[in-house]
Amino acid sequence: MGAVADYFANIRDAVRTTLTGLKITSRHLWTQPPITVEYPDVDVEATLPARYRGFLVNEVEICTGCLACAKACPIDIIYIEVERDEATKERMLRRYDIDLGKCMYCGLCLEPCPTGSIHFTPRFEASTTNLGDLYHQFVERGPLPIYKNPKAPGGAADSEE
């Protein structure tokens, strides 16, 4: 092929392939329903799957204070204090804090938990102007008696004696 024929063949090829692309784009414009979600207006939390890793919470009522979650955490953001009540000789959960500002939401703390007290919630809106708001304290009104699960390894079995 000569140089001139090549030149025009190139132009024809460029126009043809570009028009093919434009055809696909315009078809999508008219036939595709929107795939985006209008976030603040739509309740996204309700559509999230059950395993979604949002905020980390601990149900202190069923926590055995066994420290397994704190030991599994790679960045040590779970702070637990367990004390023995002088009067009743019962082990009490005095402090259970999670610093969500540091949390990397890996979920390693859930796996060794004997009672499933620590778990994720679908709540994900964590933006705040104050970093301290992300420091969550779960023991609010004085020390709680820890949950006694006879089958659980660790904490509960120790307090039976």
Place this chain on the structure above:
Amino acid sequence: MAEVKTELMTLNMGPVHPSTHGVLRFQLETDGEIIHQCVPDVGYLHRSIEKIAEGLEYFQFMPFTDRVDYVAAINANHGWAVTCERMAGHAVPERGELLRVISAELVRLASHLVAVGSNASDMGAVTPFLHALREREKVNDLIEELCGARLTHNYVRIGGVSHDAPKGWTDKVLRFCDGFLPAVDEFDRLITFNRIFRARLAKVAVISAADAMAYGLCGPNLRASGVDFDCRRDDPYGLYPELSFKVPVGQGRLGTRGDCWDRFWCRVQEMRECVGLVRQAVERLPRSGPEFWNEKKVFKAPAGEYYVRTESARGELGYYVVADGGKQPHRVKIRTGSFAAMSITEPLARGLMIADLVAIIGSLDIVAPEIDR
């Protein structure tokens, strides 16, 4: 003709330039549009992950491998799990292995979608990027249902996986596979064979097979240069030897083998292969059975030095571990594909235009945290 006196100019490209994927910075010595020297400046993100590993137990390092390669996190997880299992000689139940294959291939596909999409977007075509992200969103939804996270999955565990597949999940995966191949065909018509796009990529920054080997390139970058090597097939791990798949190799369809377009095309072809692998794995998945190596004890690796490599989306992802017999690794070194790809940009970019450097970065599929680690 009188000689025109020119002066070299220093131009900083990145780290916030949209075409320097993630956070990369290039110090360019340019003469007008021509690059005389290109010095990559790295280290802006997620550093010293290898050092963090020395202070953690083996299983605790798993979420950090997500950060090594955040576009294909499960591939990096898989590599670390395979490394730990080889060290201690653990076997994984078949269901666990198959779930690993499904998730890893889905994520590899999603990673290639970002690679080809952002390559097109760097070349000035925004629509294909949106199409690629739309498909990636479907993968992300599937993975989110499987393990609860969209980016840092932390799904694979030493000895298995963290969660079994939820009910009806495999059907959704198959439905996605059915819809994905037509989407790739459409993507091809949209951009891959577009004349202008081809002109931007073809015969630009050609890497010969010998050069690719010398610089230690791996993955699709190496295969595009004509070297037929894939860790999944040639250094097998997991269940890959029992699954059948083709390894796409650069054919030089547009004249030169190993140019930017070949690297792009290799990734598009690999996405199709991923779908086949996912299908095979889903078909083999037993109805029930353990997905986890179920022996509750502390993981300890015997003392020694180990190097285990797996095929990540960006090529060979190798973990070199010095173990001292305890619960923690003594030293970890991670070998990643992007690091090698980064080292070759310097000789490749010499004498090319600045716009071609964008094509190089896009086609090599560089992910910044893989370089910094």
